[in-house]
Amino acid sequence: MNETAKLPPDDYFRDHFSGVSEDGKRNWFYPQKPKGKWHNRRVVFTVAVLGILFAGPFLKFNGQPLLLFNVLERKFIIFGIFIGPQDYWLFGLTMLSFMVFVVLFTTVFGRLWCGWACPQTVFMEMVFRKIEYAIEGDAGKQKLLNKAPWNSEKILKKGLKYTLFLTVSFLIANLLLSYVLGVDELAKIIREPLADHIPLFSGIVGFTAVFYFNFAWLRDQACTVVCPYGRLQGVLLDRNSIMVAYDHIRGEPRGKLHKGQERPEGDCINCHQCVAVCPTGIDIRNGTQMECVNCTACIDACDSIMDKVGFQQGLICYTSENAIVHKTPKLITPRVIGYSVILVLLWSVLGFMVVSRSDTQTTLFRAPGSQYIENKDGTVSNLYTFKIFNKTNYIVKPTLHLDAPNGKLVFAGTPDLTLDGAGMSEGTVFIIIPKTELKTRKTKLRLSVYQGTEKLESFETTFIAPEE
Ligand code: SF4
Ligand code: SF4
Helix, strand or coil: CCHHHHCCCHHHHHHCCCCECCCCCECCCCCCCCCCHHHHHHHHHHHHHHHHHHHHHHCEECCEECEEEECCCCEEEECCEEECCCCHHHHHHHHHHHHHHHHHHHHHHCCHHHHHCCHHHHHHHHHHHHHHHHHHCCHHHHHHHHHCCCCHHHHHHHHHHHHHHHHHHHHHHHHHHHHHHCHHHHHHHHHCCHHHHHHHHHHHHHHHHHHHHHHHHHCHHHHHHHCHHHHCHHHHCCCCCCEEEECHHHHCCCCCCCCCCCCCCCCCCCCCHHHHCCCCCCCHHHCCCCCCCCCCHHHHHHHHHHHHHCCCCCCEEEECHHHHHCCCCCCCCHHHHHHHHHHHHHHHHHHHHHHHCCCEEEEEEECCCCCCEECCCCEEEEEEEEEEEECCCCCECCEEEEEECCCEEEECCCCCCCECCCCEEEEEEEEEEEHHHCCCCEEEEEEEEEECCEEEEEEEEEEECCCC
16 A cells, blocks of 8 residues: 555645655555456557557658658658658647647546546556566555565566667657657668667667666656646646546545445545555645546556445546536536637638648848849849758758749759758859849849649749849
């Protein structure tokens, strides 16, 4: 049983953090093994989540990864849509709509993400914790083993556990890098000599150490101390949000069950089983708390107690505060409608930007300090510098064309405009136009970028000519 279970009741929890003891030391939790229908559902869901997570880097669309988060080179692929360093608007809008989606989702469904799909909870509760239970046994046995002297059994169990922890951490580090670099790049690095990829190898070692530290030692504190999402719950949740909650109307006043006696109390028999299974060491009966990751373990624990004492299940369940107190569950509130409207607007703009964006982005400006040149053949030249950015993840071979007015482009030297994925080429070019085409001192020019016969983009610039 957790330390919290021994603490004085009433309002003690309000100014105490479950992860820290009275003397300022860390409370190390030994949650009892969860079992029940919600846990079984989570196991099935976890298999699906891990399957998707590990298959993700191998999924391809049009020859490129379906998902890539290369923060080092600022290249992202989200469901086949490439977002490169030039797409800062697209990136910003994607992030903004993602945040609004998170806010909307949390307002309606509370911390469903934390309990079911967050990689921290999935790996901690469904992988590392299960390894621990399998090797060291349930909470009581784990406590005894930790207190036991370092005999051969303890060395064997701890050695095996931490070796497995390290192996899984190494796997997760590789998984993370396959999302950052792409699985092809990672495979190449693994095949090639180690000496050629020291920084990346150091990255794998570093991330393995971080994951090992996280899952072997930090554990619940990653959710209760580090994770910013957890700390935002106070502003994101409202009284209609669905969350794992204790039905205090039905459960209180709590009191021990005495067989054969009339029971004036509520349905909570004060058995503390909900506390004993909690991986963050809280008592859900104290109400919604920042530490609760909605793992559902307390629902299963309480349901099994209710079955044993012959009460109806669901004293702890997925519900909202308004559903408990006023019996008026409400999913669609003005707040939810407001967030939904904002989200639809953002997604519409995002969709428009994705559909209408060009494969290249070109800037072409008159060279600083340059003047027009009057040529003997009756033409005028202006000197320009240009940059062409490739906004795709594949090679583009662009050509520049002057659409209007009549004239020609003469490049300085013979620049190779071939662009690698997300690459850039630059150079200088003279634009030469017959005087007959120039009616004013400043003339608007229209240019286009082509690849073969396909027009990739059009843009304008100005041309300076002598005053007539
Ligand atoms: S209170 Fe219940 S749902 Fe919340 S973290 Fe603890 S066991 Fe999980
Ligand atoms: S498991 Fe249920 S009955 Fe037992 S203390 Fe928790 S809420 Fe009360």
